Amino acid sequence: MPNLRAIETFVKALEGGSIASAARQLGISPAAASQNIARLERELGTRLITRTTRSMALTEAGERYLARVAPVLDELEKAQSDLSLIHGELQGRLRIACMAAFGRHVLAPLLPAFTARHPRLELELLITDRHVDVLKEDVDLSVRYRDVLEPGMSVRQLVSVPRRLYAAPQYLQQHGSPQTAQDLLGHACLLYRRERDGRLMRWPFLRDGQRADPQQRIAAIGSDIDALTEFAVAGGGIVWAGSFIVHDHVRQGRLLPLTLKPGRKGLLQFDDAPLDFFACFRDRQYVPTKVRALVDYLLLELPQQTKLS
Incomplete structure (x- = not known):
């Protein structure tokens, strides 16, 4: 009967899309993972995977075998987890x-x-x-x-976290503190660009309850919110961030939370929705x-x- 480790390597390789992925999941070297699959194929007497330098694909026998063993392996993993508290x-x-x-x-x-x-x-x-x-x-x-x-x-x-606008005392002393959402357009804005898809996270302006996208004066864009926060601490502009990111800076007076007055009907407002x-x-x-x-x-x-x- 084929070795369980070899079967696990085969299934993990197909789930992860590569032998290297299976190796990472199992904590072994790619060479060892490749040997496990080769050993499984020898024991079964058939080729399960066709491999090139860039891709891998199941043979017809591989498809049939995977359909049978993957659910069994999944049940074994569940059984092990359920027994972990025995x-x-x-x-x-x-x-x-x-x-x-x-x-x-x-x-x-x-x-x-x-x-x-x-x-x-x-x-x-x-x-x-x-x-x-x-x-x-x-x-x-x-x-x-x-x-x-x-x-x-x-x-x-899990949790709902406040998200607010913050600026350093020296920035506010030099440029003044914005009183309304409209005032923000004249300030140095620090915007976050999401790494996973490159999307620029514009601030949540509203006008009469509908999302608005006014032209902001962008001082800097960053893909790391901690770096943008440090930029704000140094007086470089206003950052929009979750409270857990700026907590220590606020406690020690390096950043101040901004409180905006509600805008009148037809004017810009800022949506302080939590994270x-x-x-x-x-x-x-x-x-x-x-x-x-x-x-x-x-x-x-x-x-x-x-x-x-």
């Missing part, structure tokens, strides 16, 4: 993908207490703003904000015990974070 301990690898700023400022500081409770868990953090394919990259849980949720994802809201973060699951039908435990922990601990208010 001795009162979560165990195994838990791979988490998270938007960069939230992962850096909020998630990472919370996780040591979770791992202290579950020392047999092996956490792997993928902290990035690029698009993450949870299946191909074998991610157990991803944390995303509302704007980048994909249709059909199984999600659970909602969600736990996103790779399988809506089955959530492993270790993933449920982490989400429950985050739901309990996140509201206690003063930096989120």
Whole structure:
């Protein structure tokens, strides 16, 4: 009977689109992963995958074999997860993908207490703003904000975070403090460009309840919100950011939150809608015990974070 590790390598390679992807997921070298698949093909006496230097494709036999073994392997992984608490301990690898700023400022500081409770868990953090394919990259849980949720994802809201305009005291002393949304158009605006799709995140202006896109005076554009925040701290302009990013700067007086007066009918207003973060699951039908435990922990601990208010 073929070796289970070889079958796992074969399935992971097809899920991830490459042998290198399977190797990363399994923590082995690409050469070892390739040898596992070759060994499986020898034991089965048939070619499962046709490979070139740039691509791989299933043979007819490979398609039939994958259809049979992939569900079995999935059930084995679920069974292992469900048994992880049989001795009162979560165990195994838990791979988490998270938007960069939230992962850096909020998630990472919370996780040591979770791992202290579950020392047999092996956490792997993928902290990035690029698009993450949870299946191909074998991610157990991803944390995303509302704007980048994909249709059909199984999600659970974790926390709602205030998002406001901030500027350094020296900037406001030199340029004055904007009183209305209309005033913002005359100020140096720091805008964020989303890494995952290159979209420029313009500020949420409204006119009579409808989204408006007035011409802003852009002082700088950045793909890292922390860098834009430091730009603002140095007096370079006004930044629009989540409270968890600027918390320490505000507490120490390096940045001040701006409060705008409501605009009259027909004039610009600024929409201070919060930033909602969600736990996103790779399988809506089955959530492993270790993933449920982490989400429950985050739901309990996140509201206690003063930096989120």
